[in-house]
Amino acid sequence: MLYQINDGTVSLGGNVILDHIDFEIRGTEKIAVTGANGAGKTTLLQVLSGELELDGDDKRMGPGITMSRRLTVGMLKQGVFTGDDRTVEEELLAACPCKDTFERERFEYEQEYDRLFTGFGLKREDKKRLLSSFSGGEKTKIALIRLLLEKPDILILDEPTNHLDIETTEWLEQYLKQYEKAVVMVSHDRFFLDRTAEVVYELEDSHLTRYPGNYTHYKEEKRKNLQTQKKAYEKQQEEIRHLEELIEKFKHKPTKASFARSRKKILERMPKVPKPSDHEEHIFTGELMPAMLGSKWVFESEHLKIGYDRPIMEITMRIKRGQKIGILGKNGVGKTTFLKTAAGFLPPFSGEYQIGNQVTIGYFDQNSAQIQSEKTVLEHFHELFPSMTEKDVRQTLGAYLFGGKDAAKKVSSLSGGEKSRLALAELLQSRPNFLILDEPTNHMDVAAKETLESAFRAYTGTILFVSHDRYFLKQVAESVMISKSDGDVLSVWL
16 A cells, blocks of 8 residues: 555534545556545645645544655645746756766656657747746646656646647646556546546545546446435335334334334434435436427538638538537637538538528527526526426426526526536427537536536437537547648548
8 A cells, every 4th residue: 555544534614624534545546536626625635745634533543644655745736936037948957856967867857858848739949938938827737747757656636637738638648647656636627537547536525435447437336326325215214204104103002102112213223324415417318309300411511611701611511310420629720610600600601501401400609608687597497488387397407407496596696607507408408400519518517517418418319519528529429520720621430
């Protein structure tokens, strides 16, 4: 065992953040820590890095934290540089433990430095630039390079893919898989975690649960465990109700009083199955069918040139009914322009395209989420679909994570991600047969993303969408269209 926390508790400001947790790192494991925002993931990382100590606990057996040997721990921090008036090269070479420029260790350090520098998408000539000339995102990259050069025994990464494009993220994935020491990471990039994590710790309600395998395996195991727990909880609740009925029925009858007392003791001694968490994602199990089928060919184009003041892309393609196509590409290559043209919001420069007979389009972009209303979510949704009963409205909203108190929130008080989720719920409920979606899961938490992924998988119509979320693409898209910067389009059918 390289590192272990046993029965550890951390309280901040009088609130228990981590409650009697167990955590361990075995050898060179690559560990992901997941949990909702505010669950305490950063607190755990601060404990691992030594910035926070465990609470004193007289009841705990042992020291709380044990290590197999003296370990080096490195955590990515902001503002780690000694001064912005130095060049990148001066800063990074100053961190080399070997100062003799002719030593082999120094040579290997500089080789690794070169590999990391270009791997993170920086140019060789950037080494001579002052740190002050770099953007905040670029400085974060340089700080990460410095940390990787230190090669700590436990490498701690908090959202390492922020400020990274897809190519650089993929490079980092490969680097971490080959990293010879342990890694503990927190990230909202589920595809990144799928590619790198060997173990997942979930932090929920101040407790940690360990799952072997990557992110997808963790979600599958958790779902199975949750279903088992729900069944056990419901069975026990039924048993409790039965015992309570017996106690109430016989407690006042002299001949049955001892029987009632024995049932009461059974009830008091019964180990209670905890109620399953109700703030998980919702998984759609049935089909979400459009109101009408529409024609076999949903969209067809021939030498279609699109753009605003000039053509930026030419597209010849056909989309068949029921296809789910994701579009990938760098910013500025024309992905959104294509969606707006296909939806009829932007005229083409030249060429031809047509939408099939009886094809009804449902369009979503970030402007769709700018809903302004002082009505509650329930009132707003019911007004849009007046033929639905209130029970059906509540059931539908609950499926999109607007259950209970959330349905009573004012629309104006919702976050950007919540408004997007509401707009997409409205779109799916209106039952078009061709969805055109531009970054539908931006600003959403993981539970919301996975709920919508499930809905889009259950939807039997056609989807054309742009997303930078590789996990979302993997879950929803049956084929991917890659837009190149030269304006060409390469279609890759999966």
